[in-house]
Amino acid sequence: MAGFWHLSDVELLKNLNPEELQRVEHVAHIRSYDTGQTVFRPEANPDSVYLLKDGSIRIYRLSDKGAEATFGYVRPGEIFGELSAVTRMGRESHAEAAAPSVVWILPIETFRELLGSKPGVGRQVSQQLGDRLKRIEKRVEGLMFHEAHMRLALILRELADHFGIKKGAGIEIDGDFTQSELATIVGCSRQTLNQCLRELESRGLAQMKRRRVLLPDTEKLREFIESESRLGR
Numbered sequence: 001m002a003g004f005w006h007l008s009d010v011e012l013l014k015n016l017n018p019e020e021l022q023r024v025e026h027v028a029h030i031r032s033y034d035t036g037q038t039v040f041r042p043e044a045n046p047d048s049v050y051l052l053k054d055g056s057i058r059i060y061r062l063s064d065k066g067a068e069a070t071f072g073y074v075r076p077g078e079i080f081g082e083l084s085a086v087t088r089m090g091r092e093s094h095a096e097a098a099a100p101s102v103v104w105i106l107p108i109e110t111f112r113e114l115l116g117s118k119p120g121v122g123r124q125v126s127q128q129l130g131d132r133l134k135r136i137e138k139r140v141e142g143l144m145f146h147e148a149h150m151r152l153a154l155i156l157r158e159l160a161d162h163f164g165i166k167k168g169a170g171i172e173i174d175g176d177f178t179q180s181e182l183a184t185i186v187g188c189s190r191q192t193l194n195q196c197l198r199e200l201e202s203r204g205l206a207q208m209k210r211r212r213v214l215l216p217d218t219e220k221l222r223e224f225i226e227s228e229s230r231l232g233r
Helices: 020-025 084-088 108-117 119-145 148-161 179-186 190-202 216-229
Strands: 028-032 038-040 047-062 067-072 094-107 165-169 172-173 208-209 214-215
Touching: 020 094, 020 108, 038 165, 047 108, 067 119, 067 148, 067 179, 084 108, 084 119, 094 108, 094 214, 108 119, 119 148, 148 165, 148 179, 148 190, 148 214, 148 216, 179 190, 190 208
Parallel strands: none
Antiparallel strands: 028 094, 038 094, 047 067, 047 094, 165 172, 172 214, 208 214
């Protein structure tokens, strides 16, 4: 199992000694998920936390009427579903594979023991939680103070920071995103998102083809965001 993926390469677990890593590998198991497959759902007493090896995981919530709100995406090497281990509260979010993904699943009690005995693990978890909170705060700010086309530009920049790969002179967001999924992040309808995409495309800021988004000129996108921010849009 260790030969398949070295847990010691994960920043979260770098402070574990070989015996501790072996114990984690012994109690954990690995599972593959196809795009769109559910990793976990809300539950009162979750018994696992998750480490992403490969792929991308979307974290979202559903309203009482079934509307989705995407909170963010998990990158390889990151832990997710850990909040219940820290707070001992029930799990309220959904997680699904946004691309073919491979996940390590750890018993929640093992993870809690690591938090209690290894300060380095606790620091890494705190940093991840803090980074996610900052991203959510920025999205809330966008929902309150910016129009949809500006929110889309901000989200595309964020996704490029997380999933961007160099593509000629631009950056391609390496994720299998549908317009509906992007709409749940931006906080608008699919129809509005389509209009916003067309506006950004007309400005040469973004192109979406086959569920891939290309940002032809990131400097031009940055200037657009700064200009729109000054106008309060």
